[in-house]
Amino acid sequence: MNKIVSILLLGTMFSATLFADFTRVEMGAGAWKSSPKGFASYTASGVTAYDVSTQKEETNPYVWILIKHPVPVLPNLRLEYADVTTKGIANGTFKEFTAANANTQLDLTQFDIVPYYNILDNTAWITLDLGLDIKLIDASFRADGVTGVSGGGSSYSDSALLPIPLIYTRVRFEIPGTDIGLEGDAKFITYSDSTIYDLRVKIDYTLDFVPVVQPAVEIGYRKQKYKIDEADLDGKLNIEFSGIYVGMMLRF
Numbered sequence: 001m002n003k004i005v006s007i008l009l010l011g012t013m014f015s016a017t018l019f020a021d022f023t024r025v026e027m028g029a030g031a032w033k034s035s036p037k038g039f040a041s042y043t044a045s046g047v048t049a050y051d052v053s054t055q056k057e058e059t060n061p062y063v064w065i066l067i068k069h070p071v072p073v074l075p076n077l078r079l080e081y082a083d084v085t086t087k088g089i090a091n092g093t094f095k096e097f098t099a100a101n102a103n104t105q106l107d108l109t110q111f112d113i114v115p116y117y118n119i120l121d122n123t124a125w126i127t128l129d130l131g132l133d134i135k136l137i138d139a140s141f142r143a144d145g146v147t148g149v150s151g152g153g154s155s156y157s158d159s160a161l162l163p164i165p166l167i168y169t170r171v172r173f174e175i176p177g178t179d180i181g182l183e184g185d186a187k188f189i190t191y192s193d194s195t196i197y198d199l200r201v202k203i204d205y206t207l208d209f210v211p212v213v214q215p216a217v218e219i220g221y222r223k224q225k226y227k228i229d230e231a232d233l234d235g236k237l238n239i240e241f242s243g244i245y246v247g248m249m250l251r252f
Contacts, residue, residue, distance in 0.1 A: 027065040030247020033057050036086040038239035057243060060084050068118060071135070075115035075131060084108045084224070084241050088144050097146040097156040106239075109138040116166050127172040133187045135198070137162040148176055163191065164196060179206045183220075193229040198222075206251060216249035 116131025170185035202220025
């Protein structure tokens with residue numbers, strides 16, 4: 001929660017300081033109720049698996065801010081934060097431990113830095129953005145009730161910061177004569193047998209009778225997929241998170 005508050009405060013101060021030089025600033029925050037599906041495996045020493053398919057939905061926070069300016073040469077900027085946590089069961093002999101129905105937890109804290117260009121700006125009620133997303137994933141994993149851990153003990157934990165480049169595109173349609181917008185965006189990369197994507201579709205309603213700062217509400221559906229399957233890696237990953245999200249927005 002402290003991370004979310006900090007991001008909102010920084011975004012608000014940043015946008016307020018530079019408001020005179022930018023044509024539009026938008027920000028939002030909400031909750032994403034995501035369902036996990038899939039598995040991870042380590043195959044160097046036999047059949048092993050980490051399964052998340054039987055786990056329940058988790059409600060996870062998200063925050064975003066979009067800054068659009070009038071300088072054509074410079075890209076616009078979108079910043080995002082999301083946190084996805086899921087629990088699972090591990091069985092088998094992994095590289096660092098051996099598990100027999102061990103309880104595990106995987107946490108993927110995500111920071112997206114998205115420089116983009118505005119190809120269409122509400123032209124015939126359509127907005128089109130294209131850019132690059134640098135997704136930074138602060139990944140942490142914990143397994144309890146395991147054996148064979150270096151140094152002893154019955155718990156194993158590990159973490160890593162993973163930078164992933166993705167192609168970014170966003171399409172928005174403003175329904176004429178209403179304050180309703182339909183929007184979808186996609187972040188995507190594929191290489192060999194590996195694929196990573198982050199997809200969203202939503203509908204939002206803006207209260208435009210409020211001057212200067214216009215509040216809005218958004219509701220949508222989000223799906224993420226992480227499929228890592230390379231011949232030179234012993235570990236394999238194929239996990240999805242999907243579900244409905246609801247949030248509040250502010251438009252400047």
